[in-house]
Amino acid sequence: MKAILHIEKLKAYYDVKAFGVDRYVRAVNNVNFDVSEGEIFGIAGESGCGKSTLIKVLYALNKPPLTVMGGRVLYNTEGGDKNPLEIGSKELQKLRWNFVSYIPQGSMSVLNPTIRIKKQFLDVIKAHHKGTDAKEAIKLSEEHVSSLGLPREVMDSYPHQLSGGMKQRVTIALATILKPRIIFADEPTTALDVVVQRGVIQLLKHIQKELHNTVIIVTHDMGVHAEMADRIGIMYAGKIIEIAPTREIFKNALHPYTQYLIKSLPKVGDKTPKASAPGAPPSLDSLPNGCSFNPRCPYAKEDCYGSEPELRKIKAQHLVACCVAEEAKNGKN
């Protein structure tokens, strides 16, 4: 399948200069992977591992102090490959919402509190299709909204009159109104209750099936990845340390950190004592040399402290960035 999104040696740091103290927080540290068309790609990792920063950079939302230090991102659009980080704002504007759209984190305060939902849809449609007149645009949004199972009165109400779950579904409807090819979703379900979260996940899967497009979802909740994602990338200290199909990640993860992550997931019906990974994730401004997991890794040996391990293919579609992946695999059982 054709790669619709190609990411190569991407580096993005927070340049934190406050009163003479000048430090770089290495939130995205040399990330390389491809996403093919029609796939749901999940990016998992704990808070502070740089996954939200990665998705912001992929959508070219980087504003100071977040600066792209190197590498490139390529959208495979009809008009050829485009790097959103380099093309001018005019061209980027054309791509936004038509080719690629974004569902932000924390949906509680994402809608303009002083205008009705209808006007919010109008602003978005008018921004990308100048010609359409208001009535037609509103009719289009109403159809789109009811096709997603939202009640019609939503259009005439203000954000403060809607519940959290409803606001998140409106944001998803907004992001998919112009049928984009790629949807970036940054923790779309974190602030929601379990039942509402299930509704939102079903909505996203329904839209993906409908539009045959690509969804890149970032969340720390492995259960959401298990429900939705076809392939998962595990992120740790600003790097992707393992990419594999969902079944592989859950059944036989290779990287020691992923193993810890999967093993420490509590499940209803399983009371066996579980252990946390020892120590704590490193702070992104003072990373250990070599593999960033070496201070916590029980299988670490010398070349783990040497150069940073690159993602290498172990099996079909299963890549891992670890020098001791084999021992870790048989060490697991």
Place this chain on the structure above:
Amino acid sequence: MDIRRYIIPRLIQFFIVIFIGITITFIVPRITPIDPVEAVINRIMQYGVYMDASSIEQMRATLVDLYGLSGSVIEQYGRYLLRLVSGDLGPSLSMFPTPVTEIIYNALPWTLGLLLTSMMISWVIGNILGGVSGYFSEKKWSKAISMVATTVYPIPYYIMGLIMIILFVYLIPLFPMSGGFSIGLTPSFSLGFIASLLKHAFLPALSLITIGCGWWFLSMKALSSTTKSEDFVQYAEASGIPRHKILFGYVIKNSMLPQVTQLALQIGGVFNGALVTEYLFSYPGLGQVLYIAITNGDFNLIMGISIFSVVAIALAALVVDLIYPLIDPRVRYS
């Protein structure tokens, strides 16, 4: 039902403001060392104004009500309120026997004209400029304007007036130094009169507007630079909505709301400014009348102006507060 829940507390606040203002004006004459009634009586005698016995008695009665010490405090307060409600603030001492209310009504249109126009102009310009500059806070021009606003805002109205006079009367003689209109003209709606009226009002208005713009600019810039980093603005930018629509429809629209409540609180301050500027430019408004009252020791007129301005300002603040729900949907449809 929700609107009432918003309006009722505002109405109560309106009456509390008036109550406190009037009580202060009631207490002041009663705690002064000198006995105001006698001081006023012999003040009039000095002017050699001929008054027969009955008008003196009638005058003494009104004075006793306004500042008099007879009867218990509650009785005095009761009579005092009755007199105010009936709108009788007693006669002016310096322009005896014209009642205080008449003098105030003559001077009122001038003050209202100057005050309202300069407040509206400075509120609109200051907020729009502040909103735009807050949104583009990194740009050079925005920093430059903030520098200007930071130097202009803290200057007291009187000194700003002085600077205006030095600049536009001495250095570049463009505008008249004082007065409401050229002496020879009679007040009418003829073109000539209005032209001279505007010419005279320009400098006082300009000094009020400059300071007003400074304040609204700075407060709006602070508001819009915080609103700029709110989630819904970031999301609007991410969804490709053009910057000008985000600036006006999202950033300024949301930052304007607190500026409306702030307007209600600022009216009192701007009114002070108008009084001082009118005195400096001897502009025929309440400020000028107040100055004459002070020099002539006309207690009645000073008290009348105080009470009147308390009620007027409280009313203006109430009106502004009532506009707020029309703008903020969260209050209208809570």
Place this chain on the structure above:
Amino acid sequence: MLLKRLKMEKTERIKGFAQHADGNLLETKDLTKVFTIGKRLTGSKLVAVNSVNLRMKKEKPEIFTLAGESGSGKTTLARIILGLTEFTSGEMLYKGKDITKLKSKKEKMWLKREIQPIFQNPYEAFNPLKKVENYLFETATRSGTNHDKKAAVNDALNMVGLNQNDVLGKYPHELSGGQLQRTAIARALITTPDLLIADEPVSMIDASLRMSVLNFFKDLKEMKNVSIIYITHDLATAYYISDRIGIMYRGCLVELGPVEKVLKKPLHPYTKLLLESIPKTDPEHRWGNEIKMSNLEVKEYGSMGCKFAERCPLASEECRKEAPKDVFVDGRLVKCILF
């Protein structure tokens, strides 16, 4: 060990207090809390906690989970037990004493030492502008330990697996989420409480460190026989550490019983829906059917009958008319007319 001596000394002091204490650590009878939104009379009523009956034994310390979605009233109930919110009607007894009758300052202080809270976000639970040790020493002085305060603090920190120089002299932002939350637990333990109320204690902590804090709660129960009320929306962690669980929906305790029974063989339709909706971390068993989304939260509070009637697949007319009673079935209490 110092804390053992503290514990003994505390028990003599308490003996004098609760002579006639029955076996219960905590008991609530038809506990209800009604919020009025808007004016005193005209405002609409919202029953946040709807006649809840709970009982926790003193001899057998346990971890009791209060689970439910946002707006289910679990946090309001926790705040009532902590004494931060008054309740509208019903009764609440701690060690046999009615907490509304505790008038004297000494008695109130006693209750504040007996029941201690653990908050959700450690970075919010500590004053960002003051050093972390500030609360540790404050609690030590107030808990009447006439021994050296530093020793009491040091012991408490060692118990949570931290040593002094990790924490003392540091500001909250200089510690990780896990360390800060364990410091908060250490603070709560200085007064040797018998009941801890933990409101979503691990939801802000990184997944990989969550287990260490949860394991620590289990040790507290087993070794220090401290009872814990664990409030969460995450049933997986609830199953892992708790003995008994109560599922709350719109202020009502719809199902209450041992965790094995309630979460392994759920009876109440809402518990079933909750369990089904948790995204299982197993790619094989993905969700089958689509579920009905509720768009009418507020109305449900006011409804006379079962609050879940609107969304319940098995709801009948009767469900909407009068509120269901608690029924004891298969080792647990269920509030549903089907049983």
Place this chain on the structure above:
Amino acid sequence: MKKIERDSIKKSLVTFKDVMKHYRGFAFGIVFILITLFLAILSFFSPYDPRIWNAVPKDLSPSLTYLLGTNTVGQDVFWLLTFATRNSLILGFVTATVAMVIGTVVGLVSGYKGKVTDKVLMSINDSFLVLPSLPILILIASFMGARLNMVAMGLILSLFSWPWSGRQVRSMVLSLREREFTYMAEFSGMSMFKIVFSEYLPFIIPLIFANFINTILWALGMEITLSIFGLSSLEIPTIGTMIYWGMQYQAMFRGIWWWIASPVVFSVLLFVSLFLVSSGINTFLDPRTRLQRLRTIGREHEERKEVRPE
């Protein structure tokens, strides 16, 4: 001194040095205020007594001997200005202190007590904000026999300036009460009184200090206005009375511009620097930015959106 204390002092010194370096406006403000204080102290060494007229030849333009020239009543304008600065600052100080005390107490009580006390105190507070202070001040001054000394005028002015800090302190206390560390402090056994003074004060101090300077600014402005209306004791040299006498003797028409220019220019510079310092305080000592700076000096971890399901 224990190592920990030395660190925190070192940190605050670094902060102050950085602030001065990075924000020139703040630096200008501080420098000019120091100059003003120096002038005020200088007035004690003045060779001339401000109340005696004809001490120097009249209407001399600024020269080496008379830095700011002399005025029509034979006073040296420079030394007159030093006295004016001292008296005005005393007035500003008195007003600001009294207003700060009342405002903070009202703010703390209504913020912490809440419900009825909060409603009552705040409606009084807001009424004083809305009231037009000038006409009432003029009423009081004229009834007081129009001869107010510095302290009396300071007290009267503070009557109208305490609500500004009251309102801000109250909103800060209200937001702090909802924070979880208030409950943590309560369960650590701290009394209400201790919570307000040991937990909330670090948040409130920058607010009080910024308001203190704003009130001085407002009081000086009001003093000028009252003096121009001839309501303050005109023989005491203050910035306002200097301008008043300058205007009475038609200094501008007769070309003695330095008599009016020196108080006007000086007061403009003083007001601007007071404003720069107070807004500077708001941006640096404001808890959020202080925290942010502490964090960059301490351990920085990626900004994490705290999302609560409740």
